[in-house]
Amino acid sequence: MARYFFDVTNGSVVSDDEGIEFDDAHSASQEALRSLPDMVKDQPLGSVGEKVSVTMRDDHGIPVYRATLTIEDEWLAGQP
Secondary structure, eight states: OEEEEEEEESSSEEOOSSOEEESSHHHHHHHHHHHHHHHHTTSOOOSTTEEEEEEEEOTTSOEEEEEEEEEOOOOSSOOO
16 A cells, blocks of 8 residues: 545645555545545635646655646526
8 A cells, every 4th residue: 555645726735744545546546536526515616717626646745646626607698
């Protein structure tokens, strides 16, 4: 098993100092991707094109994967 660290960027960067152990990098990357919707579900939405990302680092501190969620909205028939 290897330890991976997940830094979150959502306007500012929050660094992970503890990390989580996974069997492999693929399993860790899937967890990073799955975590994105939960990070934004209760947050007030800002401007169009807002991005939230998780950058995964290996146990040497090297970034190895990034998952990004972009939130965009658009009125199609005029704003109510």
